Amino acid sequence: MTDEEVLRALQDAGAILSGHFVLTSGRHSDTYVQCARVLEDPALTTRLAQEAARRIGERHVDLVAAPAVGGIMIGFAVAQALGVRFIFSERENGSMVFRRGFSVPEGASVLVVEDVVTTGGSVAEVIGLVCAAGGRVAGVVSLIDRGGRKAFDVELMPLLRLEVESWDASECRLCAAGVPTYSPGSRRLSS
Ligand code: ZN
Numbered sequence: 001m002t003d004e005e006v007l008r009a010l011q012d013a014g015a016i017l018s019g020h021f022v023l024t025s026g027r028h029s030d031t032y033v034q035c036a037r038v039l040e041d042p043a044l045t046t047r048l049a050q051e052a053a054r055r056i057g058e059r060h061v062d063l064v065a066a067p068a069v070g071g072i073m074i075g076f077a078v079a080q081a082l083g084v085r086f087i088f089s090e091r092e093n094g095s096m097v098f099r100r101g102f103s104v105p106e107g108a109s110v111l112v113v114e115d116v117v118t119t120g121g122s123v124a125e126v127i128g129l130v131c132a133a134g135g136r137v138a139g140v141v142s143l144i145d146r147g148g149r150k151a152f153d154v155e156l157m158p159l160l161r162l163e164v165e166s167w168d169a170s171e172c173r174l175c176a177a178g179v180p181t182y183s184p185g186s187r188r189l190s191s
Pocket of ligand 1: 020028029169172173174175176181
């Protein structure tokens with residue numbers, strides 16, 4: 001898939017919305033990313049995962065690891081495309097941990113997968129877990145890179161780079177034009 005085809009597929013799936021949104025930060029934007037809309041389509045998820053696997057190229061991967069909740073479905077799909085094992089991390093008392101008997105073998109080459117990366121705080125925590133277990137990180141794959149500075153210094157291989165602009169409500173031209181706002185509130189899913 002070309003970058004243009006990836007963008008169109010995400011738009012067609014309703015994963016990239018245009019309108020007037022109040023983000024969880026409280027800032028306003030004309031664009032909203034809702035990756036779960038991609039993941040409700042298994043065939044599209046599989047196609048995107050295969051494209052991610054193609055972009056990884058010759059890098060050796062023993063295992064895919066993803067942070068819950070957002071990374072689980074795309075992480076599983078990328079692991080399936082690569083023919084390797086898949087594990088996910090989750091929060092326990094605020095800290096990211098591998099539970100359920102999941103482990104990283106000493107020396108394993110681990111690909112970290114996430115749906116949307118903005119600052120990449122969760123990704124950085126998964127990288128920390130992998131390294132603490134004696135594994136090494138082969139790279140990071142995401143469906144979307146929202147741009148900006150990252151909390152990790154491993155190579156990020158996104159399927160799509162999408163800089164989403166946001167601004168304070170007081171300087172919102174959509175508010176000034178009287179366009180009604182919509183608060184997607186997707187955070188509820190991650191609790
Ligand atoms: Zn506004």
